[in-house]
Amino acid sequence: MRITTTPPLGAVPTAQPVQRAERARNAFELPGQPRTEDAKPSVARAPAGTAGLETLLAVQGMQPDDRRDRRRRALQRGRASLDLLDELKLALIAGEPVPVVLLRLRGLTASGLEATGEDGLDGVLAEIDLRAQVELAKRAVQQG
Template identity: 45%
Template sequence: MRIYGPSATTFGTPASNARKTSSTGFSLPETTETTETRAASAPKTVGGIDALLALQGVEDPTERRRRSVKRGRVALDVLDDLKMSLLSGALDASTVNRLRTAAADLKDGSGDPGLDAVLAEIELRVEVELAKAGQTT
């Protein structure tokens, strides 16, 4: 599409009223000072991967307590299942295996002396039931 008229643009024709600038260009002042250059160094890390892994391993006391309570509840549930299977006369190996796993999970402490005492009693009861079943840990 071509446009003809008073506001049409033409290419390649310089404007007649444009002023020319002086021939002096931009120049930097000459200085005799030399600037000291330093080698670029990598940014320092806080501690690297080892520090990140160590931070991930730090446990919150409330989180540890919550996990310990959950392990205690699981052990009590398995003891209830054992009781029900003994009362029905059908003791199966999967209940004994779950009881053995629950006993192993109760070995970890929670950091709370009261909770640790309750977990120790649950662990003792689990060990007694395993001994009765002939499956000592």
């Protein structure tokens, strides 16, 4: 009895000589024609789908990390937006000019929101972004 195992993920299958199938094909003769032998043994090739399947499974295994990275980036952006809105509020209360804070806030909102896949978090981040855009619009009207 022969036991075979699948290669580990990422392993590149090597070409192995075809033995039984190739011999059977070479042994076939047509009536009235002489038997011909191949000059060199042919090599079996691994199906392309096998390597593609292993790659696909490996990529799918990486997706949860990507989701965590998107969530982490979204949280950082939300915190940065809230910090800039606080700086803007404090500068307005103190009567200080706010162009630097407005520029940073405009740069942050211009990049657009990235969906995290969590409805609650995406909703809160959209509200923060909307508030930042309202503050930018109010300052643009006041200056213009």
